[in-house]
Structures are given as structure tokens and as C-alpha cells.
Amino acid sequence: MNVKLNKLQLGILMLFIGTLLISSVKKTDGLKDYYKKYFPIGVAVKPSDLRGKEKALILEHFNSITAENAMKMGPIHPGENRYFWPIADSIVEFGVANKIKVRGHCLVWHAQTPFWLFKDSVGQPVSKQVLLNRMKNHIETVVSRYRGKIYAWDVVNEVIADDTSFYRKSPFLKIAGEDFIEQAFRYAHQADPKAILFYNDYNTENAGKRDKIYKMLKNLLAKGVPIHGVGLQAHWSINSPTRAELEKSIEMFSSLGLQIQFTELDISVYAGRQGGQLITGEKSAQPTSFTPEMEQKQLEKYQMIFEVFRKYKKEITGVTFWNLSDKYSWLDGRGRKNYPLLFDTELKPKKAYYEVIKF
Numbered sequence: 001m002n003v004k005l006n007k008l009q010l011g012i013l014m015l016f017i018g019t020l021l022i023s024s025v026k027k028t029d030g031l032k033d034y035y036k037k038y039f040p041i042g043v044a045v046k047p048s049d050l051r052g053k054e055k056a057l058i059l060e061h062f063n064s065i066t067a068e069n070a071m072k073m074g075p076i077h078p079g080e081n082r083y084f085w086p087i088a089d090s091i092v093e094f095g096v097a098n099k100i101k102v103r104g105h106c107l108v109w110h111a112q113t114p115f116w117l118f119k120d121s122v123g124q125p126v127s128k129q130v131l132l133n134r135m136k137n138h139i140e141t142v143v144s145r146y147r148g149k150i151y152a153w154d155v156v157n158e159v160i161a162d163d164t165s166f167y168r169k170s171p172f173l174k175i176a177g178e179d180f181i182e183q184a185f186r187y188a189h190q191a192d193p194k195a196i197l198f199y200n201d202y203n204t205e206n207a208g209k210r211d212k213i214y215k216m217l218k219n220l221l222a223k224g225v226p227i228h229g230v231g232l233q234a235h236w237s238i239n240s241p242t243r244a245e246l247e248k249s250i251e252m253f254s255s256l257g258l259q260i261q262f263t264e265l266d267i268s269v270y271a272g273r274q275g276g277q278l279i280t281g282e283k284s285a286q287p288t289s290f291t292p293e294m295e296q297k298q299l300e301k302y303q304m305i306f307e308v309f310r311k312y313k314k315e316i317t318g319v320t321f322w323n324l325s326d327k328y329s330w331l332d333g334r335g336r337k338n339y340p341l342l343f344d345t346e347l348k349p350k351k352a353y354y355e356v357i358k359f
Helices: 007-024 050-061 086-097 128-145 171-176 178-193 207-222 243-254 293-311 353-354
Strands: 039-046 063-067 101-109 150-155 196-200 229-232 235-237 259-268 317-319
Touching: 007 086, 039 050, 039 259, 050 086, 063 086, 063 317, 086 101, 101 128, 101 178, 101 235, 128 171, 128 178, 171 178, 171 259, 178 196, 178 207, 196 259, 229 243, 235 293, 243 293, 259 293, 293 353
Parallel strands: 039 063, 039 317, 063 101, 101 150, 150 196, 196 229, 229 259, 235 259, 259 317
Antiparallel strands: none
16 A cells, blocks of 8 residues: 655654654663663762863763862861862762762871971971871861761771881871871861771882782771772873783772772873883883884773672772873873873774773
């Protein structure tokens, strides 16, 4: 039977078919969607990331954010009686408004700490008690402000030495001894009993440093210190860590009953244990283009580490990239451009991105 349609009927039919086709096209998933059965996927942000194309990229791919610098003590608490809230507030408000989890970074760190914390009115070192009181005031003020909005904090950052010493020789250690570590966690827990509290450090796949971190955490936990997780920074490179090193670190720290989060992930295209750092014999002059060789090596490293992450999904409760795209990375410098992330300088997915979501 031949059925003839007039122009109006044909137009309606074509419109109906077009609607069906559009509705059948699946919305493009982002990183967070591919890993929704595994762990949140986060990113460290700065204020300019919260608008325009960067904002769109965050909303598409990430369900956790960390302030790159705005919550460190120097930027947020520049004077003993002076706090600077606007940038940190804007990041937290962005997370809350978009139903994105927010991690706090970081409360106690030897770097980006204002000098006033350690000095009295005449410039002399303060006593242990004065330092602990100042630290307590800082932690209570910051954590209380964001109680119920920030779900996890990097409480203490990088106190273990890279050399043969145990603790880093910082002003905190010199004035207060190792007690400041325990007290920082207790102060944070008092300020927000529901927050998940992390110790955060880098080079955690290095056996010597890993063993020291493990020993410190085990001793603190034995004393009832409220530590809930360990943050493995993951500033890695195309030649480190190995799969065995990475798996060993996850297994060791999770054996303490601690959550594992990879808090500052990037993979430098230059050799070295920690991304971007020059190693012995390496020249500072490096290619500034993203070569096919770099691309392949980085792709293989990302592929390996996410295979490991998925294998240990029961132990890992978060993976956060340190910066959004190759357009800007904290690793850029020394007259060279680094390309450590999954999105290129134009915010487009790199080949490594497709390896990370291909499982």
C-alpha cells in the first residue's frame, strides 16, 4: 500500500525521527562517570578555573576539588590576627553549589607558612606552648569555618625527611618537637569530628621514606591520634614509580586500617622520582614540545597506575589530579614546559586520557 504524505505530515515525521535520534545519543561521560564505581576523581583548582571553559571541564570530569594554594597557612592566615577568606570561600562555595566534594589542603606545612607563627614581638623564636597555641587557633578557625562543607583535610603535610634523618628539620620540629604532629590532628578533630583527616607526603614509594612514614603513623595510631587516611601525593614521572613500588605502598599503609588517597597526581614527561625535579646528570635545558616519545611513555605510565588504582579500589577513596590541564602546571619552569596531565593546553583529552578510561 502506497501512503502519500503532504509536506506538513512529512515535516512532522522528520521532526519525530530527529527527536528519537537525539534522545538515543548518550551524553559523553567524564572521568568521574567512568570511575563512579571506584572512587571520586578530583582536581586542584585556582580561582580562574571556576569560570569559562575550565569550569565546564571541571563539571564534566570531576566530582572532587582541592584548593591548590588558597587554604595553605600563608595565603589564608597572613597575620596573627588577620585572615584572608575570599578565595578559599569561593572554591568551597563552588563545590557546594555544584555538589562536588571539597578536600581541604593543608593545615600544617613547613612551606608557605608565615614567619609570624614562629616569632615573638621582637623577632625571637616563640616557646613550644606559644607555637602550639597559635597552631591550635589557626586549625580551629579554619576547620570550623568550613565544617560540614569540607569532608576531608590534609592536616599535616611533608614532615618526614628525604635524607637519613627521620623528621624534616623545620621550625615546627625545632620549637615543638614531634608533638606538633599529634596535636595538629587532635585540634582538627575537635574542630570537625566528622571530617576525614589525612597525613600527606610525597616520594611515598621510596622504600626508605615509606618505612619512616609507616612507623610514624603506626605510633600515632597506637596513641589514639585521630588519623583516618594517608595521602600519597603522586608527583610522578615517566620512569617512576614501578608497579611493584606502588602496590607495596598501598598495601603497607592500608594494613594500618587507613584510607588511601592519591592527592596530587601528575606524571612529568621528564625523568626523575618526583616530577619536574632535576636528577643527577640531567641538564636543565630540555625540549619544550610534547614529543611522540614523551606522549607514549606518559600514556603507558598512566595506563599502569590506573590499572593498579582499580585493582585496589577497596583501599582507595579518592584520586586527585594536581592542576586541570597542561595549559598550567606547577611543574612548568626552568625554561621548559611540562605536560603532566590528561588534558592538553587547549583543554582537550590527550591519548593518555583514553587509556585511563579504557577498561
